[in-house]
Every structure is written in C-alpha cells, then in structure tokens.
Amino acid sequence: MGTVSLPKQDRSRATRQRLLEAAIACLAEYGWAGSTVAVVAERAGVSRGAAQHHFPTREDLFTAAVEYVAEERSAALRTLMPRGGPDRTWAVVTALVGLYTGPLFRAALQLWAAAAHEEQLRPRVTSLEARVGRESHRMAVELLGADEGRPGVRETVQGLLDMARGLGLANLLTDDSARRDRVVEQWARILDGVLR
Template structure:
C-alpha cells in the first residue's frame, strides 16, 4: 500500500477509535495512548497525525459528523417531502448513537476546559448549521415562510433532547410517539 494510503488509513483508524473511546470512557478515560492502542498504532503515530489530545478528539467528532451527514443524505437521495415521518425518525436517530454520546462527553469536557471550549463551540456551530441545512433540504422546508425555520430548529432541539433521554434508558417507545407527533406538526407547518 502506498505511503499516502497507509497514512490516510491510520488517520481514519485513529478517528474511529477516538470516537469509540470517548463514547465508552468519557473525556477523562480517553487519552491519546488509549486511542492509539485501540487503533493499533503507536502513540508517536497518533501524535504525528494529531499533535494534541484536543486536535484528536475534535477532529474525530467532526469526521464522524461529516460521515453521518453523508449517510443521512444517502438515505433520501431524492429528498423526502412525501415521507416526513422517515426524515424525523432519521434525524432523531442521529442523536441516539455513539457519535452523540462521544460529542456529549466532548461538550461536558469543554464546559470545564478553557483551551477546549472555543474549538468545541465552533465545531458544534458548524455541525449544527449543517444538520439544520440537511433537515431543511430533506423536509422541503421553505424557510422564507414565518415560523418554518424555528419549527425545523425545534425539531433538531427535540431530537437532541430525546438523545439525552436515551442515554439513561431505552426510550424507544416514547420516541416513536414523539416522532409521529413531530411529523404531524411538520405537515401542518410546512404544507
């Protein structure tokens, strides 16, 4: 394998391992050494790609968020205005997996660590804007209409809240009812 391909593969293994470690062990338990071991690379190789712990974890959450956005768009290549319930369910699913858990640990760490806070705040703003843009696209929402932008943002805020509730218990049944209700609300607001 060419050197550039090996380097790219090492970087991707490190990013995936960082998200998994953060989701499983939180910020305190996720060191560069732990991530490097999980990725099957040396600590030196990890630090070559990501000089600081903050670089590694913010890059990992950003990388997986981009992958998640691509996967979400791929679910609905033609848009999904006719099946808003499916879009609402897919958006809610964004907040119930390991990426959300990892991002949450990063947010909590950033609330206590001055050097991490600006990076995470900027990352969250970018990811939030992209998720909003995807939601608008998939729902076929016309944000020039009064209340539509706020309704889409409310959907994303609700999805994040459901993700938080899901961290402690399996909230699947309630989540299904809420998804149905939001799909109905969107039908009223967007049509």
C-alpha cells in the same frame, strides 16, 4: 510473490481514519477522562507516536474525530433519504433523531462536558458545535424540502433539531425508544402541517 502495500499517502489516510473512529468509540464508552491518546492509539492498532504525528494534541484528536464522524453521518443520511412519498417527513424525522441517539452524540456530549471545565478545549468545541449545528439545520431543511421564507418554518425545523437532541439526552440513561417513537410520529405530523 510479495505482499501488495498501499502507497504511503493511502496508509496515512487509513491510519488517520482508524484513529478518528477509535476516538469516537472511546469517548462514547469511557468519557473524556478515560479517553487518552494512548487508549485511542491502542484501540486503533497504531503506536502512540503515529497518533501524535497525525494529531499533536488530545484536543486536536477529539475535535477532529467529532467533526469527521458528523460529516460521515451527514453524507450517509443524504444517501438514505427518500425523495418523496407519504412517509418522507416521518423518515426524515426518524433519521435526524437517530443522529442524536447513537455513539456520535454520546461522544460529542462527553466532549461538550469536558469543554465546560477545560479552557483550552472550550473555544474549539464551541466553534465545532456551531459548524455542526449549521450543517444539521441546513441538512434538515434540504431533506424536508422546507421553504424557510415562510413564517414559522425556520423555527419549526430548529425545534425539530432541539427536540431530537433532547430525545438523545433522555436515551443516555435508559432505553427511551417507546416514548421516542410516539414523539417522532407527532413531530412528523406537526412538520407536515407547517411545511405543506
């Protein structure tokens, strides 16, 4: 009895996904300088040639990886969110802050820092950040059930995302969870006041 092999297209898709996930893990752990295509390929368990077949340049690989993981996290967040209840705002704020305190944010931050010094990377990261920022804002509005037609609501939702990013930065060097929990509670109260 022979082994069942996946069709070529499925194998290619699986290889691509492994490369993207390995790229995020490497960026988060080793930073831009330590995250070469060879390091990512080894972590993903594929040849460097296979990696370059999917992503011809290092910039292609890492910008695609941040975009892919951001989309995956957004999709997962939508399925986890409660649709109502007294703790809905708190749950949404907690989940959004969680996006900025995990490996995705750490990896994205490495990419942003590299883009500040690498001309060929900067326009791609700027464009990616604008798309991810718009999607994060849209997702926050949807999850909170916010009416942006009301004065101050758009700015408050954007303030939530800016605050979440700041909490993510504070968490990079030390475990900031105790302070973060208090800030999340306060932002949930503020949002409830503005949104209701």
